[in-house]
Amino acid sequence: MRILLFSFIGVAWNLMGGYAKQLSLGHAAYFGLGAYTSTILQVDYGISPWIGMVAGGCVAMLASLPIGWLCFRLRGxxxxxxxxxxxxxxxxxxxxxxxxAWGAEGTTIPNLGNAPWMMQFEEKAAYYYVILGLLVVALGVTYWLERSWVGYYLMAIGEDEDAAEAIGVDAPRMKRYIYMASAFLTALAGTFYTQYIYFIDPATAFSFNISIEAALVSIVGGIGTLWGPVIGTVLLETTSAMLQSWLGGSAGGIQLTVYSLILMAVILWRPTGIMGFINEQRARRARKNVAGS
Structure with missing residues (x-):
């Protein structure tokens, strides 16, 4: 479940941080806005989280406009x-x-038993299929983006924003649009996670770890690639689970240490990430095949 969840968040972050190369470490803002919007609608007004999920995405999109307007004035x-x-x-x-919004204490989600309309299921497998569906949607959006003129504009901005503007790309508008899309998808993850754990508070919803994890899995897997965030999540989350299983609580901080070592190794050895290395090997084999023929 964590692999699918953080793959989804990583893919959402990758739209902004990977293709446009705008290194955001504040996506927890949209994760939290999505979580709180759907929870308030559910707890206070009895509105289904399925509707609240979309509403949270819209709130995050609207919030990204003034945030983007302020932050995009800065670079690096x-x-x-x-x-x-x-x-x-x-x-x-x-x-x-x-x-x-219940302050620091937060609140629990009312347990209704098996209530699919309220995004509550008796079997955990149902949540698996929900987050899998969200991940497929996010990958579909990324796949379309890679092959559209929007994707080419974003990659041009990521490589050299001034040069992109010189050839006619409206960089502020493109960054604003992709920021909205990234915020919308991240907010969906916030709603799902809150419904999955039946609890919400500011420290959980706006956790800095969410922003770090989203960027980390994308960087390790390969930013600006379709499958990079998924591969990075599989590597890091599997490593984390294995370390916790082997060491338990006997070595505090070992997980973060391993994360740091993996990140340093990728940046020093393959700055383009695992997918970048795979693509380089494919291109090398293709050149050999052409030369051999």
Missing amino acids: PYFTIATIATAQVLMLIFLKFRDF
Whole structure:
């Protein structure tokens, strides 16, 4: 379940951070907005989380407009720092909204038993198929993007934004559009996760770890590629699960240490990630085949 969830979040992040190469570390903001929107609609108004999921995505899209307008004025590490600050500010705001959003204590989702319309199932397998479906949708969007003029514009912006604007690409507009799409998908993940664990609070919904994980799996797997976030998630989440199984609580911090070592190895050895290495090998074999013929 975690592999599918973080693959989905990674694919959503990759639209912005991979193709347009805008390194955002504040996607927890949209994860949390999606989670809180659907939960408030469900708990206070009895609205189905399926509807709340879409509503949360729309709220995240709308929130991305002023956030993007402010953050896109910055580039490089300054943009990254601004996105981190945005997510942290939202977390502090929801911590203070005790009457509206339950404050620091959070709230539990009412357990209705087997209620598919309310996104509650007796069997965990149902949640597996829900997040699998979301991942397929996100991969479909990415697949279309790669082969459309939008994808080419984004890649041009990622390589050299000034040069892209010089040849007529409206960089601010393109970044705004892809940021909205990335925020929408990330918000869907927030709704799903809240329904899966039956609990929400600001520290969980706006956790900085979500932003880090989304970027990390994409970087390791290969940013700007279709399957990069999925491959990176499989590697990191499997490694994490195996370490927890083998070591338990006997070695605190070992998981983060291994994560750091993997990230450093990828950046130093293959900055393009695992998928970049695979694509390079394919291209090399293709050139050999052409030369041999």
